[in-house]
Amino acid sequence: MEGDEGPPNILAESKAGYILSNVAEVVERILTFVPTKTLFMTASVCRLWRNCARRVLKTQQRLTWLSASGSSIYEEHVLLRTMAEDLENIYLLPQTALLMVDGETFNGPVSFRHKKARKCEDEVLSDPVKKLRRLLPSSCDVLGVVAPGVVVTPSGSPSSQPQEHEDGEACFSLLFPAMDGVSIRPFHFCKKSISETAMKEAGLINNPNLKVVLIFDYETYKPGGGRFLNKLLEPLSQSNVLIVGGQVERVFTNEVTCCSPGSFGAVGLTFSGSKIQGASVLLEQDVSSSKAAEATIQRLKAANIPERNTMGFMFACVGRGHNTYNNQRNVEASAFRKIFPKVPLLGFFGNGEIGCDRIIKENYTLSETNAEGLQHSFTTVMSLVHFG
Numbered sequence: 001m002e003g004d005e006g007p008p009n010i011l012a013e014s015k016a017g018y019i020l021s022n023v024a025e026v027v028e029r030i031l032t033f034v035p036t037k038t039l040f041m042t043a044s045v046c047r048l049w050r051n052c053a054r055r056v057l058k059t060q061q062r063l064t065w066l067s068a069s070g071s072s073i074y075e076e077h078v079l080l081r082t083m084a085e086d087l088e089n090i091y092l093l094p095q096t097a098l099l100m101v102d103g104e105t106f107n108g109p110v111s112f113r114h115k116k117a118r119k120c121e122d123e124v125l126s127d128p129v130k131k132l133r134r135l136l137p138s139s140c141d142v143l144g145v146v147a148p149g150v151v152v153t154p155s156g157s158p159s160s161q162p163q164e165h166e167d168g169e170a171c172f173s174l175l176f177p178a179m180d181g182v183s184i185r186p187f188h189f190c191k192k193s194i195s196e197t198a199m200k201e202a203g204l205i206n207n208p209n210l211k212v213v214l215i216f217d218y219e220t221y222k223p224g225g226g227r228f229l230n231k232l233l234e235p236l237s238q239s240n241v242l243i244v245g246g247q248v249e250r251v252f253t254n255e256v257t258c259c260s261p262g263s264f265g266a267v268g269l270t271f272s273g274s275k276i277q278g279a280s281v282l283l284e285q286d287v288s289s290s291k292a293a294e295a296t297i298q299r300l301k302a303a304n305i306p307e308r309n310t311m312g313f314m315f316a317c318v319g320r321g322h323n324t325y326n327n328q329r330n331v332e333a334s335a336f337r338k339i340f341p342k343v344p345l346l347g348f349f350g351n352g353e354i355g356c357d358r359i360i361k362e363n364y365t366l367s368e369t370n371a372e373g374l375q376h377s378f379t380t381v382m383s384l385v386h387f388g
Contacts, residue, residue: 021048028052035089036060060092061179062309063387065344067152067172069165077106077128079171083135086155092177096184097136098214098269099144100348101171103249106146129252141186143267144252145216148318149349151333158307162314162333162345166321172346174311182273182387183209188253190265191228203270205235211276212385214313215245215354219264232266233354233371242278243374244383246315247352275388279303279359283332283380288324294335297382303359305386307342314347316380321349324378332380343384355381 019026031039031052043053068082079101106128133142150170154160163170176184187202199205204213213236220229236243251267271278281299286292314332325331336345353376 021046024048024052028056031056032059036091036093037088057093061177062092063174063176063179063311064090064092065153065172065174065311065346066090066155067170067346068155069150069152069163069168069170076131077101077171078169079106079173080128080131080135082155082171083132083173087135090175092175094136094140094175095178096141096176096186096269097143098174098176099132099142099171100150100174100346101144101146102150102165102167102169103146103148104167105169106171133254141184142252142254143186143269145248145267145348146250146252147246147248147348147350149316149321151314151316151345151347151349153344153346158342158344159337160344161337162312162330164314164316164321164330164333164349166318166329166349174346179273179275179387181275182271185270185272186253186267187270188251188265188267189232190263191224194228194231199232199235203272204232207270207272209272209274210239210241210270211273212242212271212278213244213268214271215243215266215268216248216251216350217245217264217266217352217354218248218250219262220247220266221351222262222264225264228264229266229375230371233374237371237374242280242358242383242385244280244313244315244355244381246348246350246354246381248348248350271385271387273388275386277303277305277386278384279305280355280381280383281357282353282355282376283382285378287380288326290325290328290331290335293325293332294338297332297335297339299357300382300384301339303384305384307340309388310343310384310386312336312340312343312345313383313385314345314380315353315355315383316347316349317353317376317378318349318351319378320380332382336382340384352377353379353381355383 039053043050066082066086068078149166151164152172153162185203217229279300281296283296322329354374
């Protein structure tokens with residue numbers, strides 16, 4: 001009867017409402033298209049949506065990155081503006097964040113360039129590091145490094161051309177979600193805190209599942225710094241572990257630093273788990289042409305590492321770049337893109353490099369070396385890390 005039928009649009013809304021209130025498979029599928037921040041808000045709609053949101057969140061296990069370069073139109077560094085805007089649209093809950101930023105425009109503890117902050121301004125809002133921490137979840141481990149130059153792949157597409165910013169404003173934030181079978185732990189040591197016990201607690205030694213270590217040292221050119229770095233690297237150098245990184249200008253972490261101003265130390269991340277694979281090659285000082293760079297990076301292919309959910313890292317000496325390649329820029333990043341067309345590349349130009357030719361896959365190690373053999377200058381360490 002006509003009186004029993006409502007208008008077609010009302011009937012359609014009623015059916016849609018029933019499905020969205022009762023059919024978990026449909027709700028869950030829809031929520032996979034919702035950014036994480038919005039996902040948390042939708043979880044408060046009802047119990048069904050909350051349970052669906054939790055299941056969707058557990059599936060978001062692919063790392064992502066945000067990057068930017070060029071002068072910001074705001075007084076703050078471009079990293080702050082990029083993260084404030086782009087974190088709204090990511091599809092993961094960051095558990096660990098690795099931030100890299102140029103030292104040229106990220107130096108002041110209060111403001112960046114113009115220092116126009118009003119005296120009454122909240123200290124948190126005027127301090128870039130504190131503001132960065134506020135942008136990320138309170139449970140997220142933050143490890144930040146400041147280096148002379150930064151290597152970035154533009155956000156959004158792994159196949160975009162990576163860019164070597166030897167100078168100028170550039171940055172990236174690499175965001176790691178919780179991943180099944182992968183354990184990520186940050187560490188921070190100085191001469192006061194380094195010990196065998198502390199290294200065990202950080203998972204650097206006596207950890208059979210350890211596969212990759214990213215390590216960034218600072219101020220180690222000072223007296224005692226070399227011995228400190230050797231003490232940290234020696235237990236790792238002979239193990240079946242990929243070690244890559246380099247020397248940076250300064251660092252910032254979640255924890256209050258244990259070292260006094262101006263003293264040396266090291267920070268980093270450990271990656272443990274059966275799903276982790278890694279490989280690295282060393283571009284020696286005599287690699288000075290695009291052909292030679294491409295031939296060296298080509299050796300990474302021997303690792304047979306899948307490109308999906310894999311990150312490329314480039315840690316180069318500040319003395320390389322266009323200085324090495326007859327004033328040609330972006331030579332090494334372009335060579336990497338040619339060989340690995342779908343792997344994003346991130347990294348920095350620093351004051352020293354850590355790494356060697358090495359493949360870490362199951363129980364196989366391509367090469368071994370001692371702590372001193374891991375430390376270089378005027379070289380580039382190019383690496384791949386796969387997260388399963």
